[in-house]
Amino acid sequence: MSNNTIKIAYLYEDLMNTYGDSGDVKVLKYLLKKKNYDTQVDNISLDHDFNADDYDFIFFGGGQDFEQTVVAKDLVRHKDTLDNYVNSGNPMLCICGGYQLMGDYYKTNSGVTIKGLGILPLHTIFKSDKRMIGDTKYMTEWGEVTAFENHSGQTYFDDTNKLHPFGQMIEGYGNNPQDKEEGLRYKNLIGSYSHGPLLTNVNIANAIVDMILQRHEERVSA
Numbered sequence: 001m002s003n004n005t006i007k008i009a010y011l012y013e014d015l016m017n018t019y020g021d022s023g024d025v026k027v028l029k030y031l032l033k034k035k036n037y038d039t040q041v042d043n044i045s046l047d048h049d050f051n052a053d054d055y056d057f058i059f060f061g062g063g064q065d066f067e068q069t070v071v072a073k074d075l076v077r078h079k080d081t082l083d084n085y086v087n088s089g090n091p092m093l094c095i096c097g098g099y100q101l102m103g104d105y106y107k108t109n110s111g112v113t114i115k116g117l118g119i120l121p122l123h124t125i126f127k128s129d130k131r132m133i134g135d136t137k138y139m140t141e142w143g144e145v146t147a148f149e150n151h152s153g154q155t156y157f158d159d160t161n162k163l164h165p166f167g168q169m170i171e172g173y174g175n176n177p178q179d180k181e182e183g184l185r186y187k188n189l190i191g192s193y194s195h196g197p198l199l200t201n202v203n204i205a206n207a208i209v210d211m212i213l214q215r216h217e218e219r220v221s222a
Helices: 022-034 065-087 097-101 202-221
Strands: 005-011 038-044 057-060 092-095 105-107 113-115 122-126 132-140 143-151 153-157 167-171 184-186 189-192
Touching: 005 022, 005 065, 005 202, 022 038, 022 057, 022 202, 057 097, 057 202, 065 097, 065 113, 092 097, 097 153, 097 189, 143 202
Parallel strands: 005 038, 005 057, 057 092, 092 189, 105 122
Antiparallel strands: 105 113, 122 153, 132 143, 132 167, 184 189
């Protein structure tokens, strides 16, 4: 493999791809191709071996409660490598269910608690009487984002000194109805409830491409 190949790990692509979240990876491949980089995308699914240090970018999409339950049981195998990857400041994008599973837990509508990785100090509570669905608009450090959300899980930060919102809501709900914040930014990890896919907002896609290329340069020169 040449040093001109970007390696992307897609966590559980076959299970976590609600509302076409794979479109985010396709946008990145397109933008990287324009910069003369090839892209290798590996689907890391059930029982697959995985070392996050081998990759330039990790993507984790959304899924329904059943799929999240299945994934959560397998995902624990990868806690240490993902924890090291994220806390080393490497780029990762987590959408909806993937975002939730990076936190401490997700409590479902039936009262079952799905244990997350605990890498991010946050938790999510399913509220069946408050479905947050519709077009969203919010402001990030890279400019305005328009997207679509559809979730009943309400996410709350347990350490606001460590976690910061990805954006401030203009329209829609975001993490929950109270905080008026969308997603999170922790080092170079972005978590978001935005489908659409999110990276049709080229300002965000270009910012992530910059992170990926910086990571790639560091990885191949190590």
